[in-house]
Amino acid sequence: xxxxxxxxxxxxxxxxxxxxxxxxxxxxxxxxxxxxxxxxxxxxxxxxxxxxxxxxxxxxxxxxxxxxxxxxxxxxxxxxxxxxxxx
Amino acid sequence: xxxxxxxxxxxxxxxxxxxxxxxxxxxxxxxxxxxxxxxxxxxxxxxxxxxxxxxxxxxxxxxxxxxxxxxxxxxxxxxxxxxxxxxxxxxxxxxxxxxxxxxxxxxxxxxxxxxxxxxxxxxxxxxxxxxxxxxxxxxxxxxxxxxxxxxxxxxxxxxxxxxxxxxxxxxxxxxxxxxxxxxxxxxxxxxxxxxxxxxxxxxxxxxxxxxxxxxxx
Numbered sequence: 001x002x003x004x005x006x007x008x009x010x011x012x013x014x015x016x017x018x019x020x021x022x023x024x025x026x027x028x029x030x031x032x033x034x035x036x037x038x039x040x041x042x043x044x045x046x047x048x049x050x051x052x053x054x055x056x057x058x059x060x061x062x063x064x065x066x067x068x069x070x071x072x073x074x075x076x077x078x079x080x081x082x083x084x085x086x087x
Numbered sequence: 088x089x090x091x092x093x094x095x096x097x098x099x100x101x102x103x104x105x106x107x108x109x110x111x112x113x114x115x116x117x118x119x120x121x122x123x124x125x126x127x128x129x130x131x132x133x134x135x136x137x138x139x140x141x142x143x144x145x146x147x148x149x150x151x152x153x154x155x156x157x158x159x160x161x162x163x164x165x166x167x168x169x170x171x172x173x174x175x176x177x178x179x180x181x182x183x184x185x186x187x188x189x190x191x192x193x194x195x196x197x198x199x200x201x202x203x204x205x206x207x208x209x210x211x212x213x214x215x216x217x218x219x220x221x222x223x224x225x226x227x228x229x230x231x232x233x234x235x236x237x238x239x240x241x242x243x244x245x246x247x248x249x250x251x252x253x254x255x256x257x258x259x260x261x262x263x264x265x266x267x268x269x270x271x272x273x274x275x276x277x278x279x280x281x282x283x284x285x286x287x288x289x290x291x292x293x294x295x296x297x298x299x300x301x302x303x304x
Binding site: 003063064 | 156
């Protein structure tokens with residue numbers, strides 16, 4: 001499948017899938033054999049956006065971004081240690 | 088030389104991301120492991136696809152996957168409402184993933200997600216060395232706050248000797264001076280009179296012996 005996760009999928013079908021998954025709380029399986037992979041990928045993406053706290057949490061956002069900026073080794077050590085101290 | 092430096096820099100970055108992933112809450116870490124390993128499999132299929140045909144820009148390699156998913160996985164608190172609005176707006180249009188990464192922070196976020204996808208197998212494991220020695224010599228501060236998590240490897244291997252405890256307490260004592268210089272000055276001031284008094288007492292002792300000597304002579 002070319003460009004999976006890139007395409008948004010049909011919103012109606014995605015919302016329909018979401019409802020099915022919401023109903024299947026008691027461990028019953030949802031039949032996704034008819035659904036297209038793009039819709040399922042879109043649903044997965046939607047799930048991650050609707051989380052209260054994103055996968056890489058808000059608290060650690062600054063730390064993750066700082067890790068990629070070009071600092072020297074000592075500065076990086078210092079920042080990570082500061083975060084260790086806070087948590 | 089430059090290439091070498093660049094590779095070293097990458098290693099350090101990966102190490103830092105590894106430590107940060109360890110700091111995530113457990114639920115997030117578990118989901119991240121499953122999801123990232125799934126994405127890695129997707130990327131492998133993209134490679135097969137590329138081998139079969141000409142290399143196209145649409146093939147979902149790790150970088151492309153990260154570029155599409157990073158805005159949904161790693162964003163600041165200020166952008167949360169914006170993301171939700173985007174979801175609502177995009178209900179009519181068919182394409183949501185074409186979010187061009189513009190700012191520097193977003194590019195960094197993409198880099199983080201890329202390296203996480205590439206190194207899931209490493210990031211989902213923990214070596215005892217990494218936990219026991221978190222990067223710096225000031226790690227005893229972390230040990231104080233997390234006695235279980237950051238405890239030294241000696242505690243794992245066997246009960247530490249009394250000597251080790253003594254050494255550690257002395258080390259902590261001196262480290263506390265490093266943290267507040269005013270306390271250090273105060274300590275020195277407090278020490279000086281006692282040193283003088285001891286010198287005086289020793290002097291008197293010597294005088295005393297002299298006197299004694301005089302009396303004997």
